Amino acid sequence: MSFEDKSPEKIIVQVAIDSPLNQLFDYAWHEDFATAPQKGQIVQVSFGRQECIGVVMQVLDKTDYDLEKIKKVQAIAPLQPISSDVMAMAEFAAIYYQRPIGEVLIPSIPKMWRQKNKWELLGKEKRLSKTSAATKNTKAQPGNEISLNEEQLFIVEKLWNQSISKKFSCNLLQGITGSGKTLTYLRWLKKILDDDESQVMIMVPEINLTPQLESSVEQAFPGKKLVVMHSGITDRTRADNWEKAHSGKAQIILGTRMAVATSAPNLKAIVVDEEHDLSYKQQEGVRYSARDLAVWRGKKLNIPVVLASATPSLETWFHAQEKRYEILSLKERAAKNAKPPLIQILDLKQEQKAGKKNEHGISEYLLNELQKNIEQGRQSIIYINRRGYSPVLNCQACGWLSDCVKCSAHMVLHKITEQKKNLCCHHCGVMRPVQKVCPDCGNTDLSPLGKGTQKIEEFLSERFPKAKILRIDADTTRTKGSAESLFSEIHDGDADIIVGTQMIAKGHDYQSVSLVGVIDADASLFSQDFRASERLFAQLMQVAGRAGRSEEAGESKVIIQTNYPEASPYKYLRHADVDGFLEEIKNERQLVGLPPFSYQALVHGEHKTLVQAIDMLKDASQLAKSDKIWPANAMLSDVIPRAMVRIAGKERAQMLVESESRQDLQKSIEILQHYLTEAHTKRKGVGWYIERDPISI
Numbered sequence: 025m026s027f028e029d030k031s032p033e034k035i036i037v038q039v040a041i042d043s044p045l046n047q048l049f050d051y052a053w054h055e056d057f058a059t060a061p062q063k064g065q066i067v068q069v070s071f072g073r074q075e076c077i078g079v080v081m082q083v084l085d086k087t088d089y090d091l092e093k094i095k096k097v098q099a100i101a102p103l104q105p106i107s108s109d110v111m112a113m114a115e116f117a118a119i120y121y122q123r124p125i126g127e128v129l130i131p132s133i134p135k136m137w138r139q140k141n142k143w144e145l146l147g148k149e150k151r152l153s154k155t156s157a158a159t160k161n162t163k164a165q166p167g168n169e170i171s172l173n174e175e176q177l178f179i180v181e182k183l184w185n186q187s188i189s190k191k192f193s194c195n196l197l198q199g200i201t202g203s204g205k206t207l208t209y210l211r212w213l214k215k216i217l218d219d220d221e222s223q224v225m226i227m228v229p230e231i232n233l234t235p236q237l238e239s240s241v242e243q244a245f246p247g248k249k250l251v252v253m254h255s256g257i258t259d260r261t262r263a264d265n266w267e268k269a270h271s272g273k274a275q276i277i278l279g280t281r282m283a284v285a286t287s288a289p290n291l292k293a294i295v296v297d298e299e300h301d302l303s304y305k306q307q308e309g310v311r312y313s314a315r316d317l318a319v320w321r322g323k324k325l326n327i328p329v330v331l332a333s334a335t336p337s338l339e340t341w342f343h344a345q346e347k348r349y350e351i352l353s354l355k356e357r358a359a360k361n362a363k364p365p366l367i368q369i370l371d372l373k374q375e376q377k378a379g380k381k382n383e384h385g386i387s388e389y390l391l392n393e394l395q396k397n398i399e400q401g402r403q404s405i406i407y408i409n410r411r412g413y414s415p416v417l418n419c420q421a422c423g424w425l426s427d428c429v430k431c432s433a434h435m436v437l438h439k440i441t442e443q444k445k446n447l448c449c450h451h452c453g454v455m456r457p458v459q460k461v462c463p464d465c466g467n468t469d470l471s472p473l474g475k476g477t478q479k480i481e482e483f484l485s486e487r488f489p490k491a492k493i494l495r496i497d498a499d500t501t502r503t504k505g506s507a508e509s510l511f512s513e514i515h516d517g518d519a520d521i522i523v524g525t526q527m528i529a530k531g532h533d534y535q536s537v538s539l540v541g542v543i544d545a546d547a548s549l550f551s552q553d554f555r556a557s558e559r560l561f562a563q564l565m566q567v568a569g570r571a572g573r574s575e576e577a578g579e580s581k582v583i584i585q586t587n588y589p590e591a592s593p594y595k596y597l598r599h600a601d602v603d604g605f606l607e608e609i610k611n612e613r614q615l616v617g618l619p620p621f622s623y624q625a626l627v628h629g630e631h632k633t634l635v636q637a638i639d640m641l642k643d644a645s646q647l648a649k650s651d652k653i654w655p656a657n658a659m660l661s662d663v664i665p666r667a668m669v670r671i672a673g674k675e676r677a678q679m680l681v682e683s684e685s686r687q688d689l690q691k692s693i694e695i696l697q698h699y700l701t702e703a704h705t706k707r708k709g710v711g712w713y714i715e716r717d718p719i720s721i
């Protein structure tokens with residue numbers, strides 16, 4: 025059908041709109057438009073009493089609705105249609121994650137492109153302010169030409185051959201910490217970008233925490249245009265950056281999970297760095313895994329995809345073992361004379377028996393090692409994955425605990441100034457000043473139980489008064505630029521001891537850290553979640569990997585304190601044996617049929633009262649299971665309260681759907697979706713959603 029020989033009023037477009045209704049909406053193409061409609065075009069339409077933007081999904085020449093009454097498309101955005109691979113990916117994700125296509129597609133378009141009154145403004149070139157970090161013309165730093173080692177060269181060659189063959193392949197780039205994975209993939213991408221038309225995408229977990237990476241990416245591609253896509257940039261910058269990727273003007277797209285849906289017409293490679301990182305999973309709205317979608321997109325485009333990690337997720341590692349992914353390994357530290365640390369598992373029970381002291385949970389041995397390291401002018405890390413001063417406040421007289429009224433959690437004690445302390449709930453964000461007396465018994469002797477980063481920082485400052493101590497956690501990095509400046513202090517050598525949460529572990533290339541102490545990791549050994557030990561192992565391997573990364577760091581040591589030295593994550597950590605650990609948990613999961621040997625989805629329900637939430641899921645569950653087409657292969661668990669029942673005043677229930685067959689799981693969640701919608705009409709106040717491939721149960 026060509027635009028010229030058809031009366032324009034008869035052209036109907038089906039448009040996706042960001043609405044909970046799971047359908048497309050018909051509109052007539054306006055006779056005044058100079059061009060014919062195309063799939064992927066962003067348009068303005070009126071919807072109910074509002075005007076909003078939508079994306080053209082289909083062009084038809086008829087509609088089931090009354091042609092006279094059908095509304096016309098009001099305007100077309102001054103943009104090319106969204107690239108066809110992104111359109112296909114959105115359609116796939118809508119089915120896979122069971123969400124309306126509009127809810128998947130529209131939020132992936134930057135906010136300002138979703139506002140018609142901004143289109144004209146966006147078309148104009150913006151005067152660049154120094155800090156706007158929009159498109160950058162990257163420039164090389166003199167003297168930063170490092171020669172790759174043999175392992176790295178071999179991998180670049182292999183990846184380049186994949187690029188030439190123009191076929192899809194998924195690679196697991198599994199290199200020990202500090203083995204130079206980044207430089208390896210950057211060199212491969214550089215070869216691809218010799219062709220000026222080509223575009224590449226690099227995804228990282230949290231860009232604000234890795235300003236270092238942004239600059240090394242910039243320096244790696246002199247003269248190329250780089251755009252960043254993450255939540256820390258302004259709406260305007262995001263809209264401009266997206267447009268530059270979408271129009272092909274930018275060659276490098278560097279971003280967090282949201283980058284995966286960036287339209288890019290000439291995409292030739294995708295890298296997902298630290299692929300095991302949980303932040304690739306979106307935890308609200310469409311609960312997608314950006315890593316999984318990246319692989320899907322690579323397959324659709326017939327291009328190579330690289331998933332890089334020192335501690336791959338079991339899923340990815342298993343695909344590689346089964347030869348569905350190619351394994352590319354780096355076994356040596358890359359920097360000259362850099363040696364991996366000696367890892368010691370320190371048995372606290374033995375220490376106690378031997379009469380060794382322990383202050384605020386830090387063993388005498390670790391304190392002595394800290395002392396020595398400071399004397400040698402080297403940096404140390406103390407890792408404790410809990411922020412705040414103390415996880416809970418307690419009344420010694422009656423046992424009262426500082427619980428949040430809206431959540432099933434304790435309120436955490438935070439030190440605001442020397443005199444002032446607050447209680448804060450890390451789940452709902454409620455904050456209040458600490459009370460002077462126990463609300464239950466009036467006792468004035470309230471004391472903090474346990475320790476967080478603030479308390480450890482306080483103790484270490486007293487213990488090592490001359491040492492410069494930095495704390496890095498969500499509290500000290502909240503304001504813009506603060507993470508960046510804290511990390512530069514470390515890199516400039518302005519810190520002796522760094523106290524921090526998992527934030528300090530992520531991919532940082534510290535040059536002179538030679539001691540890492542882990543002081544309170546045991547708690548997650550007892551989690552109900554079957555992925556807890558995998559997560560703990562990865563976290564500790566990653567934080568251990570920050571030591572001994574250069575010649576400057578010298579001989580380095582990691583000390584992990586525990587009461588359970590025989591627990592399996594510690595057993596394998598001792599020898600930094602990633603494959604051994606993954607092999608063991610693979611066998612465990614195979615035995616009981618957990619992922620990756622089965623596929624899962626969680627159905628969540630939430631309401632002011634738990635009973636309502638449970639009943640609604642039960643209703644849907646019964647109807648679904650008794651449906652003739654329910655797959656025999658799909659198991660639906662009982663409805664149970666979530667491990668953390670209350671958050672922000674809502675009580676939460678869940679049921680798990682599981683199947684060995686991906687198709688059967690898909691079928692069962694489609695059936696559930698149907699009956700949940702039905703059950704919801706009876707219990708309107710209950711919120712519910714289906715989460716595919718949940719990362720915590």
Ligand SMILES: Nc1ncnc2c1ncn2[C@@H]1O[C@H](COP(=O)(O)OP(=O)(O)OP(=O)(O)O)[C@@H](O)[C@H]1O
Nearest residue numbers: 171172173201202203204205206207334358359531
């Ligand atoms: N061929 C090389 N020669 C010398 N130094 C190198 C080489 N390749 C990489 N390096 C350096 O080694 C250090 C570690 O590299 P990089 O940060 O890429 O490691 P990584 O594998 O990503 O580690 P991690 O998984 O711990 O984040 C960097 O300082 C990098 O500049």
Ligand SMILES: [Zn+2]
Nearest residue numbers: 428431449452
């Ligand atoms: Zn709360």
